[in-house]
Amino acid sequence: MTAAVQSLAALRAANVWLSLTAIALVGLTWATQILDPRTGGWMLLGTFLVGGLAAWGAARLGEQAGDQRTALVIILAGAVGMRLALLFYEPYLSTDIYRYIWDGRVQAAGINPYRYVPRAPELAQLRDTVIFPNINRPSYAVTIYPPGAQAIFFAVTRLAESVTALKLALLAFEAGTIAAILALLERQGVPPTRIALYAWHPLPVWEIAGAGHVDAAMIALVTGGLLLFVRGRTLLAGATVTLGALVKPTALLALPVFWRPWDWRLPLAVAGIAVLAYLPYLSVGSGVLGFLPGYIEEEGLVSGSGFKLLWLLEQVTGPIPGGSTIYIAISALVLASLAIAAGFRSDRSEPASLRALSWLLVTFLVLLSPHYPWYFLVLVPFLALHSTVTAWVLTTTSVLFYYLEPSRLLPTYEVRIAIFSLMMLAALAWDLRAELRRPGAIPIGETS
DSSP: OHHHHHHHHHHHHHHHHHHHHHHHHHHHHHHHHHHHHHHTTHHHHHHHHHHHHHHHHHHHHHHHOSOHHHHHHHHHHHHHHHHHHHHTSOOOSOOHHHHHHHHHHHHHTTOOTTTOOTTSGGGGGGOOSSSGGGOSSTTTOOOOOOHHHHHHHHHHHTTOOSHHHHHHHHHHHHHHHHHHHHHHHHHHTOOGGGGHHHHTOHHHIIIIIITOOTHHHHHHHHHHHHHHHHTTOHHHHHHHHHHHHTTOGGGGGGHHHHOOTTOOHHHHHHHHHHHHHHGGGGGGGGGGGTTHHHHHHHTTTTTSTTOHHHHHHHHHHOOOTTHHHHHHHHHHHHHHHHHHHHHTOSOOSHHHHHHHHHHHHHHHHHHHOOSSGGGGGGGHHHHHHSOOHHHHHHHHHGGGGSOOOOOSSSOOHHHHHHHHHHHHHHHHHHHHHHHHHSTTOOTTTOOO
16 A cells, blocks of 8 residues: 555656646746846757756656646646747747738738838838838848748738737647647557657747747648548648648658659649649749748858858868759758658558658758758657657757857857757767667668
């Protein structure tokens, strides 16, 4: 009897610790939003460190809870609290959400959002003192966001042209993501409390509830599509992910995992949906690409300076003639090889599908090495579904790319890039070693 009482006490203690941690994280999130701008970014660094560790600890602690349902409620309540702590504050880490609202307003006026830059005289009547002054690149960049994102911007701004309204809409998408992850965890027989790895991770908290990035919609469509795929609804899954790609193109990486060799229906459905989505905007011709070509050049992806691995190599070797072209060619070859291996894999099981998609996303983000933390959001669901050390490093240390006020104690941006890149490479080497040691493993594709 004594052993049973002690066991019950230990199980209850797990829920008590979960509750205390949730309350502490809500308080920390609220305090960081207020104090971080005054500390030059240092507090946000600490919040990401604490939040990442707490998410991992909560998932481990949740597994020990006697009542999984109660533990799950605590975790989800903590997640809601952290997001509410940021919901009503104006974003300060990014101004992208103001462009979203502007694009919705432009469409409501019957104007193609790919036609004019915000400062164009043709849009003068749409300017205000709240949204317009906060738009980035107003003088030289038309919108970069694809038609799926534009549909969201238009729909939400017809209800209210406010930051809070758009954040709420994106949080609704995130709720769908959490529901899809929980359903996928249940299929794998994994404790639902593992959702803490997503729900308490600081990156979605700050980039969705805080900054209001539209990536939330893309991730919801990817995880929803993944759930449809493992349930055998391949065409519907492909259509869902295609809609996600029309919000953010990263979602396209799921399609090779869904495709079965020589099945023409999925590619045809993808092409058809894309054409239909772009039709309303074709009055500007090739302008439907928006600011994408300029953005690629601005981010150093043409010169090669924007690729962190190439940049790191050239710090040692000096400039490499044709380095950008060589890097892009090698990266394209690696990604194409992984995509083909994923499509032709013989192991069509659910774990193999999750592993293939996780590795495609990780490889793409390692090679692209984006400069903005929110690009890594798509990896956070896979911390719960198919965790890798590389995904942990990318999602938690991406905090180094936020603005940090220069000081004698703080490394320069270049040093931070080098630290991030070296940690990423070390994590990737660890994961590749583990993948190759997996019993009977053929990396990614399982094609033999």
